[in-house]
Amino acid sequence: MPELPEVEGVVRALAPKAIARTISEVSISDTVILSKQLGKETIVKGITTEDFIEDMRGMTITNVTRRSKYIYFDLERNGDKFLFVSHLGMTGAWFVVNSINDIVENKFRKHVHVILKMMDGGLLVYSDIRRFGEMRLLSSEAEYPPLLRMAPEPFNKHALNHFLTLCATPKYINKPIKAIIMDGQIISGCGNIYATEALFAMGIHPARTVKRISLKRKEELFNAIVRILNESIEAGGSSISDYRNINGEAGSMQDKLKMYGRKVCVECGRDTRSLQIGGRTSVYCSSCQR
DNA sequence: AGCAGCGTCCGGCCGC
């Protein structure tokens, strides 16, 4: 389940291996081609598979960066600039290999959906077990407005103020804090794992509404989120479910998680509880979090 | 107009 730290790990590993290489051919799995023929928007969004294959050909990757949970590939061809955006969904993964057989794990090798063949013969391979990921070839961010609506990066100096300002608006003031943290327009890149951890670290119940948290506590909560995201980046992310970085490696943050996925509270030993907030399962300790 | 709730993309896994 890649969130900001996991995507950061992918980008750091992918960038040096992808920058300055040029795409010669693109291939798409029969599964995706069939789904697209049935009118579905499977992985390759907003474009036909034929156009995608044609339009990606000859593109040189000039940069690879992260924005929220999206990977941004800056592309250039004949002096024209494009933006290729990849979101890993639940189970997406990129591999830099010379052959599909170099992908060691069966489940990833079995679900390869997009192959970018480079001029030098190497491959950038996108695999996605559950096909919840998405990729878009754009002329710029503005071509896909949701990208413009994303909150600032949590590490940006404006991010705290953005969070506090939106928390005070009528639209959000009565919402549960966990739904707020996981809303990408309020805080970027924080999904269920890190929202759960930050709330546990702060002793805040996930269903507590924003208006019942003081300004000081909200600021402390934001700082806790940033601290936990940074801690996870340093640990190489959490390898829960099917996350792997570009080298097929797992991170170690999952060993440091104190609440997510736990049946018993590490602080007080009581059984953890869970409830649905914004349609997502939220685990918490009813004694340590109020 | 604005928003809550649901549908869409799916395979894996759980429990019966």
Added chain:
DNA sequence: TGCGGCCGGACGCTG
């Protein structure tokens, strides 16, 4: 062991 139901990022649509 077979199989129905649940899970989940994030957008778009509906009522």
